[in-house]
Amino acid sequence: MMIDKLSNKTHLGRPRDEAARAARRQQILDGARACFVQKGFHASSIAMISEEADVSVANIYQYFETKDDLIVALVEEEAKNDLNVIRLIEEASNLRDGLKAAASHLVGADMQGGMQLRLEVLAESFRNPVVADVVKRGDKHVATLLAKVLRAAQARGEMRRDLDPLRCASFFSALCDGILSHLPTSTEPIDELAAEALKALDTYLGLVRPTKRS
Amino acid sequence: MMIDKLSNKTHLGRPRDEAARAARRQQILDGARACFVQKGFHASSIAMISEEADVSVANIYQYFETKDDLIVALVEEEAKNDLNVIRLIEEASNLRDGLKAAASHLVGADMQGGMQLRLEVLAESFRNPVVADVVKRGDKHVATLLAKVLRAAQARGEMRRDLDPLRCASFFSALCDGILSHLPTSTEPIDELAAEALKALDTYLGLVRPTKRS
Amino acid sequence: MMIDKLSNKTHLGRPRDEAARAARRQQILDGARACFVQKGFHASSIAMISEEADVSVANIYQYFETKDDLIVALVEEEAKNDLNVIRLIEEASNLRDGLKAAASHLVGADMQGGMQLRLEVLAESFRNPVVADVVKRGDKHVATLLAKVLRAAQARGEMRRDLDPLRCASFFSALCDGILSHLPTSTEPIDELAAEALKALDTYLGLVRPTKRS
Amino acid sequence: MMIDKLSNKTHLGRPRDEAARAARRQQILDGARACFVQKGFHASSIAMISEEADVSVANIYQYFETKDDLIVALVEEEAKNDLNVIRLIEEASNLRDGLKAAASHLVGADMQGGMQLRLEVLAESFRNPVVADVVKRGDKHVATLLAKVLRAAQARGEMRRDLDPLRCASFFSALCDGILSHLPTSTEPIDELAAEALKALDTYLGLVRPTKRS
């Protein structure tokens, strides 16, 4: 539709600078994220976002039709971030080290904002079906990728073969969210909680200790 | 502080009808919960709550000084609900069955609202330190109780002895929140996710199958 | 519904002062009229009205749910004003003098605002069916009353008997609106236009000159 | 002034493509009319007009300095449309048939939009003196033309000679506006109202039935 519009009008007038547009869009999204992390979706006003993003209020509405659209766009973007964790696991020499690396990455201090936002998103998916859908799609993608890694580990004999990789992946994702969601309230230090989770995964997945040879 | 206020305005020391007051308070809290479950904290207005609770707006302010106070009060109340789950585990004949019962209770359809609210609370605790504190205290209480149950299971030889019960309890709580938080977005059916979690706990806790003999 | 609400709650708390409410409502309507006369419906903002009525913006919304409701309420009120003209005709000793009196009343300087508003209302009825309905009802009422007067005049032999009184009444109403709508643009002085209209009505209705005897 | 502006920015004296400019201007005016008919002047936004006219918002401002100017321009254009009615009267074989033809033309279904706009214009002329002036001029022109026709009718003996043609013309115009303004609210069918008006004009103007002989 957007392309049609361009090709229709035989291109009179000022041409659209798509790069600049994308940059602006990102600028707004970044401001929005900053606000949403601090205050959540519904306590962040468009005015606040406009200030944080250093953009006029009206300008935001040239990039996002409504505040809800802005939220959805951010949720969509957020989904992509999760892929990094998968890569960490993937790139490790074995599954066990991969999970360990993932754990310490997720627990890293800079993740606090990320998790704050993630929680906001999960809470929102309980009421906003559009958001739920986006999250669903994103999570499915992540789970699929992780499942592939798990399957490989199974093939290499690093992991029990009687477990369904996709289901394990989903479980892993839930486990991460669960632990991180307790960040500000847990009495146990969060990294020890993560360690405990790793222990559980060890036995659950039947992970083998990487021997000297491998 | 609240007592001071009362004694200022009334005959000093005169006992108010505390029962009626408590009932009203509860009525308001119930209305608030209904709203918060549907819309979250910040998208629920006092007017909406007053309607849901069938109480005038102004009346709410005679029981809660600000909206934030109302939120905190609700969070406090919510903490107590979690104790039911512990009781389920406690009352089972063995830990394994207890966990199973807890799982199927948490996954029960009527829990959806509860989890919606729980997520809202967790998200809020990222920003509101007062809320965080209340949750912390509540979770600690729950964890302590669960730890006691676990310790008993250890004593009965149903569970590995080299695990720290309190840490296990915290981990269990996080695990529950993690799985339930995926309720509206999980591609895997939530009960299968729970089943997977039980499997993990089985191996992790070293739970023994309750044979006829043992 | 409003009555139900009152009778339901066994009247706790502050009782509703209906008189004060009606006064406030009128105060708002008066402010609204002043604005609408000056700027029309859609160029008058609620803020302007609140200022003109010396009332806070939010307070207006305790008396009218939306701006459109306020408009409709004003249109409804306006319908009642037209009845005065009918009374003038009715109270005259004969139809001819009555019409003359009506004409000079309508042309009176203080009518300018009234007609300005009337035009706004007519314009609005082209788009807003609710407004159209209210106007229809109001105009019908006026026409019915005027028709009765005309019928009496027919009975007294002051007016042609072969004319349908109701249709004449509607025609008269249209005629008035037509002439008054030209108030700010007519090159002919408005009272001479009115005189011309009276002449036309004279011949059309077959009005008899009031003889010395009657 | 407009010419000055052009000559500033372009080669002095260079003739712009006036035809194209006029076409664009008309395109905008047509879009504006469509909007104004639907929503009125003040509820129609430049954005809406630009969409309706299939023109960019900014482009509108190269043809009309402000929205008010656009309104005035449209009012000016609208004045010309009324001339068609005069022609109908003029071209009829006698005044009576001419008026009948005019009536049925005005009542025609496609006139609804026209009257909607006319009302908007009349309402606006109560507040905007510039608009009032334009309407005045336009109406005067129409009245003058109609007066000429009436004078001819008087000369032909079809109409009373003691009536001032110009005043009759103004009266006729008001009558038309009055009846049409009741289009959406009249309980009487509008064509019967028009018939009644014709009857009145018959007696008022002393129109003779066109017999075979005369």
Next chain:
DNA sequence: AATGAATGAGCCTTCATTCAT
């Protein structure tokens, strides 16, 4: 000449809260 991009001011409405009864 025409379009894209941008904005301050303003729109209607609702907010959390207070005061009077």
Next chain:
DNA sequence: AATGAATGAAGGCTCATTCAT
């Protein structure tokens, strides 16, 4: 204790308009 009445501030969004291209 409980309700009705009131309000300043803020909410999301759109406005008419300007500037850059």
